[in-house]
Amino acid sequence: MAARVLDGTAVAAAIRAEVGPAVAAFTARAGRPPGLGIVLVGDDPASAIYVRNKLKSAGDAGLRTDLEQMPATATLAELLAVVERLNRSDVHDGILVQSPLPVAMGDDAERQVFDAIRPDKDVDGLHPINVGYLVQNRASLVSCTPAGVIELLDRSDVKIAGARAVVIGRSNIVGKPMALLLLHRHATVTICHSRTVDLPGVCAEADILVAAIGRPGFVTPVFVKPGAAVVDVGTSQVSDRAVVERLFPPESKRREVFERRGSIVVGDVHPDVAAIAGALSPVPGGVGPLTIAMLLKNTLAAAQLRAGAGG
Ligand code: GUN
Numbered sequence: 001m002a003a004r005v006l007d008g009t010a011v012a013a014a015i016r017a018e019v020g021p022a023v024a025a026f027t028a029r030a031g032r033p034p035g036l037g038i039v040l041v042g043d044d045p046a047s048a049i050y051v052r053n054k055l056k057s058a059g060d061a062g063l064r065t066d067l068e069q070m071p072a073t074a075t076l077a078e079l080l081a082v083v084e085r086l087n088r089s090d091v092h093d094g095i096l097v098q099s100p101l102p103v104a105m106g107d108d109a110e111r112q113v114f115d116a117i118r119p120d121k122d123v124d125g126l127h128p129i130n131v132g133y134l135v136q137n138r139a140s141l142v143s144c145t146p147a148g149v150i151e152l153l154d155r156s157d158v159k160i161a162g163a164r165a166v167v168i169g170r171s172n173i174v175g176k177p178m179a180l181l182l183l184h185r186h187a188t189v190t191i192c193h194s195r196t197v198d199l200p201g202v203c204a205e206a207d208i209l210v211a212a213i214g215r216p217g218f219v220t221p222v223f224v225k226p227g228a229a230v231v232d233v234g235t236s237q238v239s240d241r242a243v244v245e246r247l248f249p250p251e252s253k254r255r256e257v258f259e260r261r262g263s264i265v266v267g268d269v270h271p272d273v274a275a276i277a278g279a280l281s282p283v284p285g286g287v288g289p290l291t292i293a294m295l296l297k298n299t300l301a302a303a304q305l306r307a308g309a310g311g
Pocket of ligand 1: 098145
């Protein structure tokens, strides 16, 4: 039987429909809309698309948006100066510095930049103070993608409490906060990674399996317990024909898109998993739209918090 679709596009629309009136109410009360400053450094094409989508959604929701675009040659000091300006701004409630930063900025740049963002404007939830709050289950601002996965599960009636949950991937931005959010919702959580012994066997114990490793089609049916809910966080742009042919049959829609565009976005979960899983989030149209919806929600929350704090 084919898995039920965990429809991220529909869930994201429902969240945006809730955020819109709350943004309007804030704007009427405060005399200004919640403001989001996005910093994009360099010319990574995928980041440019993500940022464009974030700006569009935020604008549609009634937020003030400002894009700070910096060349790939920008120095870390220049980037930190922009962050500091946004930290001090009265009209910006949220700050997002798009990751990844240019390699030339150095290995430690991302950590330094995320550490420099004021915790109460950290709509990515990546500042160590917010991560600490998350560990203690009292966070106001949580990393958007994992927070979106929880919304997707909740609003699709996937029971989290008591479930065995397995998260593949241990990144700061998805894997670790995802595991904590599932734990706080009373799942029994395992985090898997590149050194996990018998990865398919561990994953096959999961009632909820979240894949966040960025390896196209890595999670095959042997990873999946029949009936499990599978959430695919992967978004890899694939232009290698061999990979596409391994994943999608000749007459399929995805192959058609690939032939037309020369590349397609592919998740971490192999399409054959749909025959085994009870529920599965598609790529595209799964987690992606939720990441943006949660960014809007976090920006509104940051504005409300700052207003409540008199700031
Ligand atoms: N790059 C990919 N996803 C994200 C995200 O959620 N936040 C930031 N800042 N950069 C990203």
